[in-house]
């Protein structure tokens with residue numbers, strides 16, 4: 188990895204701070220971190236776009252724009268459209284140049300937060316067709332497709348303060364496309380034994396992208412997620428600390444049932460209210476948002 192100073196961001200060609208939330212392991216908290224960091228940045232007054240690059244579409248579903256909940260008639264998701272099955276242009280059409288798909292610009296599929304009470308930031312939803320992305324994005328230009336789409340979005344006049352990208356749980360071409368477009372990576376890992384190896388593999392992937400694509404990539408943070416107050420979590424936090432603390436800030440998010448409940452109800456943790464206090468979760472993400480802002484402010488001053 189290149190020597191980006193600790194906690195500094197890199198500006199991609201759009202000039203907009205862009206962060207990809209990655210880890211090829213599933214269930215580590217990538218989607219949770221993307222949704223709630225976006226919400227925290229929005230709560231701090233920033234204009235944010237969140238992109239759901241995962242064919243599993245958990246970000247889209249977690250913000251209510253997937254299928255409703257047939258087991259719960261009162262679930263607010265039931266009232267919202269299912270963007271995953273729309274016949275209009277979708278994210279695969281944006282990323283892939285294929286005769287079956289028509290030309291679609293990213294701007295055509297942005298869901299405007301102003302149209303929905305529960306949304307605090309714009310989103311680019313995933314789609315059922317995204318399952319074909321890995322087969323269709325098989326040439327080198329596909330790795331650049333998201334970067335090109337974001338450049339075009341900005342040329343069209345879209346302005347955001349931050350763009351956050353939720354990656355699929357793999358090291359596929361989609362994840363490469365996210366890392367190349369963003370140039371800043373935020374890692375979400377669980378405080379458990381298998382995390383270390385996954386992060387080593389991810390590291391190799393980032394190095395190979397830097398070498399092959401001649402781009403600089405910065406690590407802007409690590410979420411040590413589902414942290415429990417036990418020996419196992421402590422041990423892995425120490426290991427994370429030894430490997431990453433010199434490179435990027437580490438944030439701890441404990442196991443909190445409200446995180447899951449907010450997702451189930453199609454909203455972020457700043458929208459979600461139950462009888463418990465959600466301040467612990469909100470504070471972690473506000474801290475991430477503040478640190479992210481400083482990472483790019485520093486880089487801007489230096490530029």
Ligand SMILES: Nc1ncnc2c1ncn2[C@@H]1O[C@H](COP(=O)(O)OP(=O)(O)O)[C@@H](O)[C@H]1O
Nearest residue numbers: 213214215216217218219413441442443446447
């Ligand atoms: N800190 C947490 N406390 C409780 N549940 C969590 C926490 N972080 C994530 N989850 C839940 O764990 C599951 C996996 O998280 P998710 O963000 O979807 O992971 P990934 O995107 O890496 O696959 C989701 O159901 C999510 O709601």
Ligand SMILES: [Mg+2]
Nearest residue numbers: 217218241245
């Ligand atoms: Mg996910």
